[in-house]
Amino acid sequence: MKREDFLSKPVTHMKLKPNMTVNQIVQQFKNSGSFGAGRLATACDVYENMVRDEKCTVFLALAGAMVPAGLRATLSDLIRKRLIDALVSTGANMVHDLIEALGGRHYQGHWQVDDYLLYKYHIYRIYDVFVPEEDFIKADETLIKMFDEIATKIQGKRLSTNQLMWEVGKRLKDPSSIVRSAYEAKVPIFLPAMRDSEFAYIHTVHQARSNPAKALTVDAFKEVPELLDIASHSERLGMIVLGGGVPRNSVQHAALMTGKGLDYAVVITTDRPEPGGLSGSTIEETISWGKVKHKANKVMVIGDALICFPVMVASVMERLGPNFRRKGNP
């Protein structure tokens, strides 16, 4: 590269006006092209490219307490509009979706609070979100009975996490529920770390109530060929990551195992690469494994996913317009 190549694109200063739309603000971020603003603007472009690419299957990898904190309706809408094709999530996020689907709520709280006082009142804290214990318990009660019913219906058949989520979704009424929306839209939900959530407790009590031979069996490995099948039938692969962890690597691993590599990647996280954990690993590091293609359309945004993701989605929805329809892949 020559010297002038480094100096080809000046920073254009942001101009903010009253009544700007989300996408107009994102365009100002793009004009700056710097720091988090520049990366977020690039993320919007990458996501727009993903959904406009008719041959691309869009995976959303979801970790962190995004659902309790207010992303539930957004994710449900994305599923119904087929702006994502498959959800790979922590078990906990789906548990929190089900808590609300079954009548519970999450409450705005504060991070500076006497946690022992919360304990005495049977209230759980997720940073500054509060959940009353009874809402967990009532969801547990319904889900355990649902597990009993599903076990009776399937008669010893082993289910993948996705099959179980669709069975649960089938039994819900709440149209805002992620699990219900996924069932209706036939969008798979994979929970690669399902047992690391309230589902473990729900299954344990279900098992205690049942004849052990007739208890529900969820096969953790059964989702792997299902995930690979989707990846192998997709011409191109896209991934949006909120947080990281097991959901992120499950998607990346499917891209690797099918020998395809991801064509598009947006990673939104606050994690750092230096400790060597997957959540903070750079997309470039992922390229070394063959999980993301060298020439992929990609960006990593270091920021709070609860801020960045809704901005990205709102900006892209604005670009797509109200009449945009996506059939979904594969």
Add this chain to the structure above:
Amino acid sequence: MSEKTRRTRTLCGNCRYHNTYRYPDQVFCFARFSKRENPVVSIFYHCDEWENKLQDCFCLEDSLRKRGEKAK
């Protein structure tokens, strides 16, 4: 009633199996639920499996207060 008595009385509110169901009066008992018995019981109930474990929670205290207020 002294604090000590309140915390050691044989009541669901002092049992290790209790979770709140309708705070503060009703508790959900997973021991009963596991045996397919009605799991929702009064905080003042108890059964043979009662196992004292101080949870340091306010449910019994608040329920007693509520009961006292109702009696007034």
